[in-house]
Amino acid sequence: MAGDDALDELQLLAQAAARARGDALFPALAQYIAKATNASESLISQSIDKNHVRTLAVYAHGASEPNYEYALDGTPCAAVLAGDIVHHESGLADRFPLTSQGYAGYYGVPLMDTDGSVLGHLCVYDASALPMSQRQRVYCDIFAGRAASELQRLRAESELRATEERFRDLFDEAPIAYVHEGLDSRFIRANKTAMRVLGIKPEDVPHMVGKDMAPKTPEAQARMQQAFESIGKGADTSGVVLELIRHNDGKHIFIQWWSRPDPSGTYTRTMFVDITERVLMEREQARLQAQNRYLQEEIKSVHNFDEIVGGSPGLVRVLENVSRVAPTDATVLIWGETGTGKELIARAIHSSGRRADKPFIKLNCAALPQGLVESELFGHEKGAFSGALARREGRFELANGGTIFLDEIGELKLETQAKLLRVLQEQEFERVGSSATIKVDVRIVAATNRDLRKAIRAGEFREDLYYRLNVFPVELPPLRSRVEDIPLLVQFFVQKYAPRVGRRVDGVDPDTLIAFTRYPWPGNIRELENLVERALILNTSSILKIPPEMLAMQTTDVDGMHPSITPAIRATTPAGEPDDTESTGLHHVQREHILRVLQTTHWVIEGQTGAAIKLGMKPATLRHRMKKLGISRAQASQGA
DSSP, rough: OHEEEEEEOOOOHHHHHHOOOGGHHHHHHHHHHHHHHSEEEEEEEEEEEETEEEEEEETTTTTEEEOEEEEEETTTTTHTTTTOOEESSSHHHHSSTTTTOOEEEEHHHHHOOOSSSSEEEEEEESSSOOOHHHHHHHHHHHHHHHHHHHHHHHHHHHHHHHHHHHHHHHHHHHHSSSEEEEESSSSSEEEEEHHHHHHOOOOGGGGGGGGGGGGGGGHHHHHHHHHHHHHHHTTOOOEEEEEOOOTTTOOOOEEEEEEEOOTSSEEEEEEEEEEEEHHHHHHHHHHHHHHHHHHHHHHHHHHTSOOOSOHHHHHHHHHHHHHHTTSHHHHHHHHOTTTTTHHHHHHHHHHHTTOOOOOEEEEETTSSSSSHHHHHHHHHTTSTTTTTOOOOOOOOHHTTSSSSEEEEEEGSSSHHHHHHHHHHSEEEOBTTTTTOEEOOEEEEEEEEEEHHHHHHHTTTHHHHHHHHHTTTTEEEEOOGGOOOGHHHHHHHHHHHHHHTOOOOOOEHHHHHHHHHHHHHOTTHHHHHHHHHHHHHHOOOOEEEOHHHHHHHHHHHSSSOOTTTHHHHHHHHTTTTTTOOOOHHHHHHHEEEHHHHHHHHTTTTTTTTHHHHHHTTTHHHHHHHHHHHHOOOOOHHHHHH
């Protein structure tokens, strides 16, 4: 019966151990195992590392003791933590004199993980001998298994908590907005990014309904409805753009939105990104593009690309050639005197071709210092030369895909001509200061007022470059060869400049038009345009009249005049006046005009109030002209 009573007691202990949970489990196991083995002390530990353990429960002499950590070296526990079941029925102090003084018997069982690793150990020890029956060993194994299972559960629970915390952090701190919504689109949960984008606080989340945040416009409502219908069908949304009203300030925002049903079917998981800046930028870009198209049309009308004024046979032939060459990518060389409209023709070629929507980049080769022409054409790297503080793209890079207009091409130095030839041949170049080759697709339109054949003979222009440029030559007739176009041009310039200078002009004086048709126009259309603008400023009548001396004044801007200038001035002289060359000729008119201006400036030549500025010429040119015409202050004083 005594054996049966012992068995019953062990069974009761095992059942009690099985019912224990949580923090109470390990102390209960330590107590029950001590009773089951008739030991005075017991402990359960968890491994810290290979050489140290931490107790989970300590039971000694009928009471629980505080937990502690200890090193395994020199203890009987070291072999247990290595995976062995260790039993010292007696003599424990003799075997482990440094750690086991006062103890005789010891029994230890490792706590094994499912993968075979050791999680800790369970042991009992006593000051007396500690014999172990088979049943006691079994109970030790059972209790050890229970302790190991609890350790595994605690570890899994800890890992789960850590994972949940990590995912909670990922959810809450994610840079992308996350929202969990009920099937009615009411918010269940929202992360910090979502709250920031939507302008809500944590306490607002339970009261937010996603559908209600859309503006009440038909387009916004339709987009929202379509998005939620796609969820109802079990389909993922594919980044639809939704417009919302932000909760805290009522501003309209735009989000790109993805959502899918949760596997439970009880809510949806939604993520979105704020694309308000992108949408507004795209709208602004569209507005600027529309504005750019408008401005280009305005510029087009101002420059008169499509309807170049005139109908003379010479101009008609030019326009016919332009219409033929514009649709191609052929290189065009435009020749014409200064002021004949070479840039206007170049723009007409570009705007009528397939590159019309691409850049039209122009460069006046004569307007830049020679040392900068190569940099302007091909660009330069930072530090390529003194003053190159940053990398700069050249005109050829800017014109990629479009057209580059090289005005005054005859002014390029031979060294630059050689590099330009390579671009024409290979469509590639290097920036100044770089060895990297840049490929471009550029159409070349060049212009000059020089006789390039003569320049070739003089060794000033490369013959091979000339033939590369002269694929399709276009020669512009001077204005003196388009006399029939002058009335049309005058009318065009009157309409262009009269509103700018605040003049109302109903017509042009016939004598003025006659004088215009007889004048040789060495400055061509540009000279005519400038003269009409000047006349409008000075005119006080609704009929535009130009005094004869104004045409004579035009000649002071050039050293050599066309042979027909003197007859043109005679034609504008009122009838009845003497017709001798001395009194009405060009030199006399020039001399008198310069004298009048010098007298008004008190013979001051230079400076902002000097005669040179008023006459539109440089001081050195004025002095040269005065010497040529025999003008001096002393002579003028004697004449007076």
